[in-house]
Amino acid sequence: MHTVRLEEQECKVCYYCSKIGGTAMTFIECSECGKQLNSCNTNIDIICKDCAKKMKVCKHCGADMNEKNRKKLM
Numbered sequence: 282m283h284t285v286r287l288e289e290q291e292c293k294v295c296y297y298c299s300k301i302g303g304t305a306m307t308f309i310e311c312s313e314c315g316k317q318l319n320s321c322n323t324n325i326d327i328i329c330k331d332c333a334k335k336m337k338v339c340k341h342c343g344a345d346m347n348e349k350n351r352k353k354l355m
Contacts, residue, residue: 290330292339292346300324300341312343 286296302324309318309325313332318325326333326340333340337347 287346290333290340290346292342292344292348294344295339295341 286293289296302320302322304321305323307320307323307325309327310316311318311329311332312327313336314329316329316332318329320326327343328336328338328340330340338345
């Protein structure tokens with residue numbers, strides 16, 4: 282299960298806790314590279330998976346994957 286979470290590039294909180302969002306097509310830009318991200322609900326990732334892997338952060342919330350304190354991304 283741990284490897285699936287890391288492949289999905291999500292921190293423990295985002296992976297194991299429920300992600301509830303409203304039903305609506307949502308489009309935002311990656312906060313790092315500007316690539317357009319889309320989702321079928323309002324609870325959307327803030328960083329694309331490629332940028333999240335490079336920065337070693339969660340793609341959904343921006344938290345450090347190693348649970349270290351870091352500056353807030355947004």
